[in-house]
Amino acid sequence: MSIQLEMIEDKIEFFEGTDLASIEKKINEQIEYNKAIMLEVASVSHQMHIDQSGKKYFSAVVHFKLKKAMQKGY
Numbered sequence: 001m002s003i004q005l006e007m008i009e010d011k012i013e014f015f016e017g018t019d020l021a022s023i024e025k026k027i028n029e030q031i032e033y034n035k036a037i038m039l040e041v042a043s044v045s046h047q048m049h050i051d052q053s054g055k056k057y058f059s060a061v062v063h064f065k066l067k068k069a070m071q072k073g074y
Helices: 020-035 069-071
Strands: 010-017 040-051 056-068
Touching: 010 020, 020 040, 020 056
Parallel strands: none
Antiparallel strands: 010 056, 040 056
């Protein structure tokens, strides 16, 4: 039996909420978790939608990539 480990090079995560502060908090927490596995933020995209009753919904997509220093050694 052999175990093969591979580095995660790309990771995309989705976030949603009813206010920007809650999404920002979730993203910041995930950034800290991903630092432990050598991933950094490559890009962030976000949108806001207002439904018919006037309620706002926010969503964001964050693309994490392997840190550049690790890519050279990998």
